Amino acid sequence: MYLSLNRSERRLHRLKLWVCSGETLSKELAAKFFQYFGDHDGFKLANFYGSTEVMGDATYYVMEKYSQIDLFPTIPIGRPVDNCAVFLLDEEMKPSRETDTGEIWVAGQNLARGYVGGQAPEKFCNNPHASHPDYSRIYRTGDYGVLCKGVILYAGRTDSQIKIRGHRVDLQEVDRAVAAIQGVERGVVLSYGQQYENPEILAFVKLGPNVRLNVQRIESALKDVLTDYMIPQVIVVEHIPLLSSGKVDRQQLLKMYENTNNNDDTTIYLDYDYCDVKPEDMEAARALFETVGEVLGRSARGAISLSAGFYELGGNSLNSILTITKLRDKGFYIEISAFLGASSLGEVLRHMSTSPGGTEESESPKFDVVRMRHEHKNRVIEMIVSSFYEKSELERLRHCDVDRWDYAHFIEVYWEALLLADLSVVLTNNDGTPVAVVLNFDARDEPDVEFTWGMAKIMAFFEFLEGKVRDTMLPKGKGAILNSIMMATCSSLSPADNVAAIRQLEIATVNIARERRFLGVFATNTSPLTQQLGRDVLGFQILLDYQVNKYVDPNGDRLFAMAPDDLRAMVVWKPVE
Template identity: 50%
Template sequence: MFPYSSTEKVCIFKTALTFVDSVCEIWGPLIKGLAILVVPKAVTKDPQQLVALLEEYKIERLVLVPSLLRSLLMFLELQKTENCLRHLRMWVCSGETLVVSLSKEFYRYFPQNEHVLCNFYGSTEIMGDVTYYVVPGLNELKHMDKVPIGAPIDNTAIYLLDQQYRPVKCGDVGELFVSGLNLAAGYVAGRDPDRFVENPLAVDPAHAKLYRTGDFARIEKGILIYEGRTDSQVKVRGHRVDLSEVEKAVAAVEGIDKAVVLCYNPGEMNQALLAFVTTKTLMSEHQIEAVLKERLTSYMVPQVILMDSIPLLVNGKTDRQALLKSYENTNNNDDSRYEVEINYDGVCPSQKEAAKVLFETIASVLNRSARSAISVNANFYEIGGNSLNSIYTISKLNEQGYHISVGDFISAIDLGEVLLRMISDTKVHAHPPTYSAELLKPGYKDIVMDMITTSFYHKADLEQWIISDISESDYKELVDALWEPLLEKNLSFIVKSETGKIVGVALNFDARDEPEVEIKSRLTVIFEFLEAIEGPVRDNQLPPGKGTVLHAFMMATHSSLSPKENVAVMQFMEDEVLKLAKDRHFTGIFTTNTSPLTQQLGTDVHRYQTMCDYQVNQYISSDNTKPFGLAPDDQRAIVQWKPVK
C-alpha cells in the first residue's frame, strides 16, 4: 500500500510493546531488511530530542498519535527552521481521532506534493489498522467537517450493520464490523463473546467471523466516516478511557451526590475529560481530584466541576450538551483566567516582570484545567500541564519576548526553575545564582557529614524501605570511615553559594581505586545492592585500569535549599564533576542514580548513557530477602556512564 522507498535505510521503533502499533514498527522494516532505531520513551515525550533524532537518521516515515503530531508541529513552528524534517515524507496518524484543524496545520507547514498525511483506523483485536485514508491538501480540507477513516486495507472486509446485522443504506449510520484473517480468535477466557460473532453475510471462509468494533460509521461518496462509539469510550493521550468507569470512580468518592463524566472536544488541542458533580457536603474541586488521583491512572483523572444541580432534558435524562456548553462558555470568557489562583510569594524583585508573564501565560493556557495555584514551587505538569500545552506555553512566551528551550522547560522541577532558565529579548532578566567549588579540606567534615546524613537518611529513595533498620548515626559512621581516603584521593569537593555558604558536596573516587571500608550497620544492604548492579557494568563494559573511570559516588545538598535551588546546585555539581574528570584525564564518569530527579537530569540534561536500568523491588540480598520488596514497580536504579571528550 505504502511501500518502502529505495532511500529508506532506518525506521523508527518508539511505541510501547503493549500497543499493537509496535508490531508494524518492528516487523515491517525487518522483513524488508531495514535497520530499526529504538527510541526511548523520554525522547518521544520531548519534541526537541525527537525532531533531532528524526533529522539525524533521515527518517522517512513515522506512525504517531495525533496529539504527538500536534506537539511536533507546534515545536517546528516555534523553531522557525526551514526545511526541517524534509526527509520525513510519510506521516501516519492512528490511535486517536485526527481532526480537520490539525490536518490543515500539517499542510500549512509541509508542502502537499512532498509529504503525505494518512489517517488509519483499527484496534488491537483486529491486529492494528484496517482502514486508511490519504488526507488531501488544504483546498479539499476547507470543505470537510471530519477527516474520513477511508477504505479497508487488502484482505479485509468492512461492514456497516444495523441491530439485526443487516447492511445499512449508503449515508446512514451503522455499527462497524470487521472480517478477515487479521481477527483475533477472541478474548482470554472467552470474555465478551458477543464481540466476535458469526458472519451471516460471509461467502469466503476467511470472512466467517466478524469483530464488533463498538464504533459507528457511515459511507459518503465511497469512503468511511467515523461517527463515534456505541459505548462511552474515548481516547485520551492515546489511551482508551471508558467514561462510565471514570464516572463510577467519581460517584464512589465520599460526599458526592451525583456525577456525570464527559469528554469535551475529543481530538482537539483543548480536549478535556470533565466530571460535573453535585455534593452532599462542602467539598472543593481540588479535594475531589486529590482523591481521584489515588484511585485512577493519571490520564483518567478528570477535571472536576462543581454544580448546583445537573441539568435534565424533558425526558428526565441528563442534558449532556448543556453541561458541555456551560464548560465552554466559562472557558471562553476573557476574564476566566483570573479564576486561576496566582501566588507570587518567593519571587525575587528582579524576576517579578518575568514571573508575571510566565504565571499569567500558564493561567491562560491551563485555564480551569489548573489543579492548584500557580507559584514558584508549582510543577507545570502536576498542576494540569501536559506535553502538548507545554509547547503551546513556550510559543506564547516567545510571542511576549521570553525564550526557553523545550528540554529546559520539560526538565524544570518547578516554575521557579523555569524562571531561572527564561531569557528575555530585552536581556532584563534574573541571572541564575553563581556557585564555586573547593576540594575537600579537613575543616569541612562536620558540614559534609550533616549534608550526607540529612540528604540520604531523610530523602533517599532506597533507604525509605529499610528506614526502621537504620539511624542517622549510621551515615555519620560511614562518612567518618571514608573521610581520610576522600582527602587522600583529592577528587571530592564542596559547593559554596555567592555568600560563602556551603550548599552541596560531591564525593568521588577512582572506580578502580576505591577504599575498602567496613560497614557494620544495615547500610550494608544499600552498598551490596549498588555493587550488584554496578559491578558487572564497571568490570565488563568500562575501560580498564586506574585513572580511567571517575566514580561519582555520592552527592548531597543543604537541607535549607528550595526545590529550584536544589536543582541548580545539583546541575552545578554535575558540571564540576565533568570538569574534574577532564582535568584529571579520566576517560569518563560512572554513577548510579536512584532518585527521579537525578535520573532525569542525568538522562535529559547531562546526556549520560544508561548501562543498566534495574527494578529495585526485584533485588534479592545476601540473606535471601527482598529489602526493597515494597517499592513500586516503577522505582528504578539506573547505572549510567558518560564518556569525557
C-alpha cells in the first residue's frame, strides 16, 4: 500500500530479492508485487514455509514472473531447502499420493532436538522413511500439504479441522467463503468451545468503508456456498486486533466474544419466542424452550419458538438425546421417535406428556429387524468399514498401521462364526436394503482369531478395557454374557434415523439376549451418541469409564496420545430380566 501511494517515484527498485515467511502468501499480494515491480528487471519473490522447530524455514518457492501466479490453485510453499527433507504422510505414516492431502513432516540437519522439558514427545519421533542418519528423526508440523506438479501446496492446519454436529469442518474453507463476500474487508474464522458439547464456528468480520452489510445478509450469502452445519455465527467488528508480529490476535477476538456475550457459562441470553403458545401449554413450552436453550447454548441459530425446528436451530443426534433426557428430569416425557420425527418444536410440544409413556420397546420401529444372513455380507462390510475406519474418533486417531481393509478382513474371518452363532442383527429399510448392523457373540465362546498387526493393537486395547471387568464383575460360564462387539449404521442416514437405528439395534440385542437366556448384554462404546443413548435412555450400567489418551500398550506406545481428554471408552452392562 505504501509503494502504491506515489508511483512516480521508483522506490526500492534496487532491492531484487524479497522474502515472504510466517504467513500465507496470497495470490492478491503476489499480483500487487509484480504489478509494481514488473516482470523484466530481475525481481524475485520467494515464498518460504517453516517454523521455529525447523530453524525458521523448511521449503521455498521463487516467483519471477506475474504468469506464475496462475500456475497453481494457491502460491506453492515449494521444495525443501538444502539439508532438509519434507514428507507428506497419511494417518498411517505412509506417503500420500500426488494430489492427496497429507500431513507435513520435516527431517534434516535443521531439526530441533525437542521441546524444553520433554513436552509433546509425539511431535518428534523416529523417521520410518529415513535413508540417511541425518534424517533419522522427523518432526510433525501440524500442517497439511498437497504435492502438485513437483511442488508442495499448503493445505491448512490440522487443528483447523474441527467436529461440528458430527461433521468434520475445515475452518479454512469457511474462512475463504467469508473473505469472498463482496464488502468484507477482512474476516477471521475461529472455533469456540471445543471443550464443550456444542462447539461453535465464529466469523469476525470487518467491513470495508461505506459498506452496508448486516449479519443476516452475510449469513444469507454464506448459505449459498456452505452447508448448514458450516455456517458460522457472524460478528461484525470495527477492527481486527493484531499481535506485535502483525499476526491476528485470535485470543483477543475470543475474549471480545466472551465479554460481549457474558460468556461465563451461567448467563446466556437467548431469544425465546412464546407467541402463539396457548395458556394451558405455557408450562410445558417453557420447559421445552429452556431445555433446548440449555442444550444448544450460544450455538442456537435464531429464536427458539414453536415454528423453529430442533435441527435447524443447531441440534444433532447427540444433543437430541440429551434434550429428551433433560426434559425427563423436569417431568416431561416424549418418545424418542416422536422427538426425532418432529418438524418443529410445536410438534414436539404436542407429543409431550407429564407421564412416562411406556417402555423403550413400545415405540413403533423405524426399520425392519432381521437376523444377519449370508446375503447381507457385502453391505455389512461396507457399513463396518465406513463406521469404524472413516468415522470413528478412536480409529481416526490411531498410529498403529491399521488399514481400512483390515476391517473388511475382520468380517471375512469372523463371518461364518457370526452366522453360526445366530446372534447378530441387521436393520433393513422398506426395500430390504440393510441400513444398520450389530455383531454379537457369546462373550465366552468367541472364535480364536489372529489379527493383522494394526488391528491387533486395536483389539488389544479393547481387551485391556474389558478383560478385568468381564472376569471379575460379570457372571461366569458360557451362555451368560452376550457381547455386542460392533455396531454400525449406513452413512446416508439422517441424524434422526441414525439415532433411531442405534436405539433399535440396542433393543434388538437385549431381546436376543432375553430369548437365548443370557443374563445380560456387555459392550464397550467409544461413540458419545451410543454412550448417552445407552446410559440415559436404555439403562445400561457403566462398569468402566476410561480416558482414551491415557492408554499405554505393552510396548510402551501411546497409540491415542493425540486424542482429546473428553474422548472416553465406556464398558457397559445391562442385566436381562
